[in-house]
Amino acid sequence: MSQIAERYSNVNDLARTARDGANGHGRPWLDDLRQRALARFTDVGFPNARDEEWRFTNLAPIAKTTFKPGLADAAVSPERVARFGFRAEAAVELVFVNGHYAAALSHLNELPRGLKVLSLAAAVETDANRVQAHLGRYASIQQNPFVALNTGSLGDGAYVHMARGTVLERPIHLLFVSTAQAGVPTVTHPRVLIVAEDGARATIVESYVGAGDDAGGGAGAAYFTNAVTEVVAGPDAVIDHYRLQQEGLGAYHVSTLHVNLDRSADFISHAATLGGALTRNDLNVWLNGEYAHATLNGLVIIGGTQHVDNHTLLRHEKANCPSHELYKHVLDGRASGVFKGKIFVQKDAQKTDSKQGSKSLLLSDDATMNSQPALEIYADDVKCTHGSTIGPVDDDMVFYLRTRGVGLDAARHLLTYAFAADVTRRIRVEPVRRRLEDFMAAQHGLPQDLRITDVGAHDEKAR
Amino acid sequence: MALLEIKNLHARVAAPGGKDILKGVNLSLNKGEVHAIMGKNGSGKSTLCQVIAGRDAYEVTAGQILFEGKDVLDMSAEERAREGVFLAFQYPVEIPGVSTSYFLRAAVNAIKKHRGEKELDAAQFLRLVKEKQSMLGIEQSFMNRAVNEGFSGGEKKRNEVFQMAVVNPRLGLLDETDSGLDIDALKTVAAGINTLHSQDAERAMLVVTHYQRLLNYVVPDFVHVMIDGRIVKSGGKELALELEDRGYDWVEDEVGQGV
Numbered sequence: 001m002s003q004i005a006e007r008y009s010n011v012n013d014l015a016r017t018a019r020d021g022a023n024g025h026g027r028p029w030l031d032d033l034r035q036r037a038l039a040r041f042t043d044v045g046f047p048n049a050r051d052e053e054w055r056f057t058n059l060a061p062i063a064k065t066t067f068k069p070g071l072a073d074a075a076v077s078p079e080r081v082a083r084f085g086f087r088a089e090a091a092v093e094l095v096f097v098n099g100h101y102a103a104a105l106s107h108l109n110e111l112p113r114g115l116k117v118l119s120l121a122a123a124v125e126t127d128a129n130r131v132q133a134h135l136g137r138y139a140s141i142q143q144n145p146f147v148a149l150n151t152g153s154l155g156d157g158a159y160v161h162m163a164r165g166t167v168l169e170r171p172i173h174l175l176f177v178s179t180a181q182a183g184v185p186t187v188t189h190p191r192v193l194i195v196a197e198d199g200a201r202a203t204i205v206e207s208y209v210g211a212g213d214d215a216g217g218g219a220g221a222a223y224f225t226n227a228v229t230e231v232v233a234g235p236d237a238v239i240d241h242y243r244l245q246q247e248g249l250g251a252y253h254v255s256t257l258h259v260n261l262d263r264s265a266d267f268i269s270h271a272a273t274l275g276g277a278l279t280r281n282d283l284n285v286w287l288n289g290e291y292a293h294a295t296l297n298g299l300v301i302i303g304g305t306q307h308v309d310n311h312t313l314l315r316h317e318k319a320n321c322p323s324h325e326l327y328k329h330v331l332d333g334r335a336s337g338v339f340k341g342k343i344f345v346q347k348d349a350q351k352t353d354s355k356q357g358s359k360s361l362l363l364s365d366d367a368t369m370n371s372q373p374a375l376e377i378y379a380d381d382v383k384c385t386h387g388s389t390i391g392p393v394d395d396d397m398v399f400y401l402r403t404r405g406v407g408l409d410a411a412r413h414l415l416t417y418a419f420a421a422d423v424t425r426r427i428r429v430e431p432v433r434r435r436l437e438d439f440m441a442a443q444h445g446l447p448q449d450l451r452i453t454d455v456g457a458h459d460e461k462a463r
Numbered sequence: 464m465a466l467l468e469i470k471n472l473h474a475r476v477a478a479p480g481g482k483d484i485l486k487g488v489n490l491s492l493n494k495g496e497v498h499a500i501m502g503k504n505g506s507g508k509s510t511l512c513q514v515i516a517g518r519d520a521y522e523v524t525a526g527q528i529l530f531e532g533k534d535v536l537d538m539s540a541e542e543r544a545r546e547g548v549f550l551a552f553q554y555p556v557e558i559p560g561v562s563t564s565y566f567l568r569a570a571v572n573a574i575k576k577h578r579g580e581k582e583l584d585a586a587q588f589l590r591l592v593k594e595k596q597s598m599l600g601i602e603q604s605f606m607n608r609a610v611n612e613g614f615s616g617g618e619k620k621r622n623e624v625f626q627m628a629v630v631n632p633r634l635g636l637l638d639e640t641d642s643g644l645d646i647d648a649l650k651t652v653a654a655g656i657n658t659l660h661s662q663d664a665e666r667a668m669l670v671v672t673h674y675q676r677l678l679n680y681v682v683p684d685f686v687h688v689m690i691d692g693r694i695v696k697s698g699g700k701e702l703a704l705e706l707e708d709r710g711y712d713w714v715e716d717e718v719g720q721g722v
Contacts, residue, residue: 400552403540405573406573414566
């Protein structure tokens with residue numbers, strides 16, 4: 001029993017909860033994976049401030065809370081699902097309640113040949129070999145204790161497989177709903193595995209929402225979502241991935257997205273964080289084949305006392321890969337933000353072309369932002385640029401608008417909206433973009449009909 | 464009643480130990496008049512425009528600004544704009560992500576609301592814009608682009624004049640609208656200003672300029688010389704030619720002698 005496990009008794013609680021709730025489906029390899037993962041978690045426990053990767057995010061609220069597992073059969077109204085669901089605009093929509101697949105709330109339209117979208121529990125039975133070949137191979141239980149905890153709790157989740165050449169026009173939507181129970185903090189471990197074979201092309205959206213409250217609403221009960229997603233993209237596959245977190249203001253959200261790209265694969269990520277009291281997202285992309293592309297767009301819009309920490313890692317393992325990253329943050333009230341964008345270029349990854357930008361808008365004197373690039377470059381023929389700006393709304397721009405009759409508040413709102421719209425205009429999935437724009441417009445009191453659409457050349461090219 | 468009345472205006476940079484820039488400006492403009500203000504760099508002529516427009520980087524320490532008899536110093540920048548004051552910037556800022564179309568419609572409607580007039584819907588606004596564009600000989604394409612983004616110096620200044628046409632103010636403050644322009648761009652911008660001036664006999668313009676050449680095209684009714692934060696000499700349009708010919712030093716000498 002490690003010292004850490006003793007110090008925080010809830011590490012053991014969580015491990016026990018995981019053990020009890022997990023389901024190995026009678027598969028020895030899965031049991032083994034879970035046991036190793038749980039052993040790792042109880043061994044190391046939660047990271048603390050001395051751990052470089054977690055220096056700016058205080059995990060005490062999570063570490064000190066006793067969580068009960070979220071109920072698999074908790075009631076979620078169809079209206080709630082309709083509010084966040086895409087219905088006909090999605091090719092397929094799987095709804096998960098507290099990490100467990102809810103067939104009654106989901107819909108699978110006619111799927112094209114070559115596409116499989118099902119619960120992980122079912123996939124372990126029907127697609128056993130492939131699941132075993134990939135599950136847990138990319139997101140490391142050694143590297144990240146939260147991944148270890150999630151893997152130790154494995155039972156259900158989402159599984160997407162695209163056979164070679166499969167092309168999907170409309171998005172796949174995975175909607176994860178967490179239900180809070182009055183006075184009882186709950187924990188869930190959503191798990192997603194996406195495997196795209198050669199030349200497959202699809203858009204996948206992961207939404208994380210609360211059942212009874214939403215970002216902008218009241219605090220509600222505490223719940224802890226610990227999500228892990230692995231994306232495996234074969235040669236020439238094109239994956240457009242969206243991650244939208246709009247949980248309640250009492251929620252804790254930790255996520256790990258690990259992406260493995262083969263030769264000439266193209267991965268475009270859009271990650272938006274609007275909710276949560278405390279959020280930490282880790283996004284790791286391994287460019288493991290030549291000519292693979294990665295584009296990471298991030299948006300954080302928070303206020304009050306919210307804290308959001310985005311850690312990204314782009315690992316250039318092979319030559320001729322471009323990567324492009326733009327994270328934008330809007331912080332109001334006493335919110336705090338962290339961005340750490342690490343770019344690692346291996347010795348053989350010549351002709352890497354990497355561009356990283358982190359931009360933050362502070363709307364109040366008490367909002368804070370900590371933004372750091374971290375570059376580790378071992379190849380000598382590369383282009384790596386990075387830039388970070390943090391500042392308030394531009395005075396000159398505000399004055400310009402006011403001299404035309406636009407009021408001070410309206411001018412600030414307009415400029416803030418425009419700042420965030422730089423990211424949202426790159427979103428090609430209509431329901432996602434609409435949801436973000438509605439959120440932004442509501443925050444800033446802009447009339448619905450005066451929606452800012454694409455305004456041409458911007459400071460970053462849209463991709 | 465004068466349209467704009469400035470009495471003994473003193474202003475400094477609004478920061479600890481901020482420099483005094485305006486040191487007792489007196490100026491009176493009537494409807495329909497074009498006044499030029501000329502002076503060397505650092506004379507305070509740009510600051511005068513910005514103080515009238517309400518830039519809070521400057522603090523008024525003494526004096527009065529009356530616009531149509533109303534005390535302007537009580538009003539915010541947007542209130543002054545809504546009352547009918549328009550500042551055409553010397554260095555128009557770029558605003559990524561906000562289209563000219565969007566912001567100009569918001570501006571026009573804010574002004575209309577203030578005046579108790581009916582706000583314009585998208586179609587009506589488009590008609591207004593088309594009318595002004597054809598009046599000034601400007602093409603459509605920049606309306607949906609972000610404000611001033613990627614514009615050349617000349618295009619930015621033309622955009623200032625275009626916005627003035629759309630917003631239709633009672634007083635236009637043109638802050639070194641000619642600076643940074645080559646002769647062709649200057650002629651185009653000047654033509655726009657003249658068109659606006661001829662379209663509305665009631666509107667007055669305060670044209671701040673360093674060089675005389677703009678005034679060959681935009682002919683002023685009055686010319687004022689600003690030295691060290693004060694207007695020290697006024698005259699007709701010939702004064703501008705004299706300054707072009709002889710520079711500013713003789714004015715300083717003349718004023719010095721009068722003391």
